[in-house]
Amino acid sequence: MADDTDTASAIPTLEDWQHWTWVMGRAQQMLMETWADGLPKDAGWPAAASPWGAFPPAFPAGSPMTTDPAALFSAGAEAWAKGLETWGKMIGLDPEAKENAKDRRFAAPEWQESPVFDTIRKTYLALSDKLLGTAEELDGLDDESRHRLMFAVRSFVDAMSPSNFALTNPQVLKRTMETRGENLLKGLANMLDDIAAGQLTQTKQGVFEVGRNLATTPGKVIKETPLYQLIQYTPTTDEVLETPLVIFPPWINRFYILDLTPEKSFVKWCVDQGISLFMVSWKSADESIADATLDDYVLNGQIDAIDTVRDLLGVESVHTIGYCVAGTTLAATLAYLTAHKQQSKVKSATFLTAQVDFSSAGDLKLFTGADTVALLDEITRDSGYLDGRYMAATFNLLRGRDLIWSYVVNNYLMGDEPAPFDLLHWNSDTTNLPASWHRDYIESFYKGNKLAEKGGINVAGTAVDIDTVKTPTYVQAGREDHISPPESVWKIMGHFTGPKRFVLAGSGHIAGVVNPPAAEKYQHWTNNEPADTLETFIAGAEEHKGSWWPDWLAWLKSQDPATVPANGARVPGKGKLKPIEDAPGRYVKAR
Structure with missing residues (x-):
């Protein structure tokens, strides 16, 4: 009887279907509005001329979002885990190698509690170590070339962390199910705002002001x-x-x-x-x-x-x-x-x-x-x-894991606002x-x-x-x-x-x-x-x-x-x- 109850509760209701369809439709609308806002005013693309009218269409029948979202997320994570595991076996990785206890990307218990995400985490870390070690030991490079290669590889492995992607981050998936996708909409809005401003948001807006609560020494x-x-x-x-x-x-x-x-x-x-x-x-x-x-x-x-x-x-x-x-x-x-x-x-x-x-x-x-x-x-x-935004982006790249990707996860995937931080307000100024x-x-x-x-x-x-x-x-x-x-x-x-x-x-x-x-x-x-x-x-x-x-x-x-x-x-x-x-x-x- 309990199994029947669990099975029934996993079946999406009509309200679930409608909500997820609205989420994806709203996301499409936000993207289209941003695209339209970026067009020249005389480009001949008034909003009223949109073939979708006021709202873009939902995904067509048979698309991924017409299935259970939880099942879709689980299938995506399992596919990533199997893919990483296969690559690991091909190059002889040891996913049980010693881990960096200070790696905040994987500090949440969800990364260890689920066998799927535990595999993703361990294999990614082992693969990262393998790539960095190979670059460091490569023969025939002078010091400057090796320095460039190491920086490029480090930037690549940081960018490809499973924590940076919705389907391979258990915290993001949990938040997505809890909010029924609202976090992704909020995150998309955050991302579009940052694109318009030409700069990544690193601290809560409106908290600090020069002369009011910063630079106040008389x-x-x-x-x-x-x-x-x-x-x-x-x-x-x-x-x-x-x-x-x-x-x-x-x-x-x-x-x-x-x-x-x-x-x-x-x-x-x-x-x-x-x-x-x-x-x-x-x-x-x-x-x-x-x-x-x-x-x-x-x-x-x-x-x-x-x-x-x-x-x-x-x-x-x-x-x-x-x-x-x-x-x-x-x-x-x-x-x-x-x-x-x-x-x-x-x-x-x-x-x-x-x-x-x-x-x-x-x-x-x-x-x-x-x-x-x-x-x-x-x-x-x-x-x-x-x-100055070009210089700010350069400095952020030097510490991409902390100054770029952590905010991609927090602001765009989790849909949160960054915490107020005076130093990062200055960094963005x-x-x-x-x-x-x-x-x-x-x-x-x-x-x-x-x-x-x-x-x-x-x-x-x-x-x-x-x-x-x-x-x-x-x-x-x-x-x-x-x-x-x-x-x-x-x-x-x-x-x-x-x-x-x-x-x-x-x-x-x-x-x-x-x-x-x-x-x-x-x-x-x-x-x-x-x-x-x-x-x-x-x-x-x-x-x-x-x-x-x-x-x-x-x-x-x-x-x-x-x-x-x-x-x-x-x-x-x-x-x-x-x-x-x-x-x-x-x-x-x-x-």
Whole structure:
């Protein structure tokens, strides 16, 4: 009797048929509407002319959706399992090989509870290991070719994960049956919205806003040029360090990565530690700065900001921070100042995940080939600047499993909204780049590695040599950094000849930097003994729990511990430069 009941309950009712027919029909309608919206207005395809009228037809009789959906899903998964199993046997896979316990794609219990999905999971993982191992051991390849092959294979196996497809993901199938397909409709709507926006959604929309709950550290914009705005932050202590600090964020991103929510803000933390702080906010490129060059970012950007702060506060020198690509240009700036015997303008330089020698630049170097440059020329020919969404897509590709495919599953298959996350809001807040300068950066720095050569780079007619830089330097690298690998960042130590301190932080390019002490997350390593290589540094390094920020602050104060009252020109608007607007300013909000 129980078997009869179970059998009867598995037979779709008329309501089930109608619902699933509506789901597929609605999906067709959404696709057709999106297609029609993309047609030229004079293309002769008004909506009323659609042969289907207001709603596209349901699937014809005999199509898969006129059978039990649960049976269809089960049959699809079993077919995949058998296919993978067959391939595995052909190439001698061991599906019982040791698995990566940290692989979040298969963390849900459904992947182990069902023999079908357990087979799919194990066989896929074994097949992935086999492909990656074969690529790594292939004979006759130079290092660069092997690097390209490994990246391509890794990208392929990540894309082909069974977790990325509805019929081979048990969580998606379960959600689909629970919602009767509503998740797929919501996911399709999410996907079409992202296609229209030209960008993958990584965080819940409307939660964060620059100036409202991001970049809220009080301050004033005290200078504006065609290239940047200069922000001076309001002191929160009675006394401040006499030598001020000027931060140069990457021009490929918005500066507020260093001023996220107040709990994560490096800017707020610095101000609260008694630092007179200034931030450069680069303008997102448009036609007005499309022809900007290295000379502009060094002379009219970094040196101009340094001189502005020196003059405003009446000090001989400033501390500087260069983050990522801004650190690369800061190295050129220091070498230029040294060549002109003006190195005393900068008392110290801090480099956050920055590279000056690109011989070991990591996966990002794979996107500097002739095809990439040709595409760059083509898409920027008319405007003269590069839409920041292209750079965002490139960075996402470097961590496709986490920054692309996890959102494909969550947003498009499960039909969920991504969780609100300030860091990913910033990651999606793209910045346009001057095309000619970006192309020159690829050709001269990444491909040519000219900055590492004596006189390889010219700034305003001056051949610069970073090996002459004697400015006291603090170098921070991220242990898991996929954009500026620690072995590449380390190379600064072999070029600059002044006193240097290297610190290796836990995590990567962003989380390794944005790690406030109060969070008590990750760790960092220091080594006070001389080290010729990164390996030697690591071998003798001492591990410290938590943020590297206090270590940096102690180092900064050791360069000049003198303090002055936090009044007069130390307060935004109280000196010779009058406020233009409140921080964070217009440039960081411009799209």
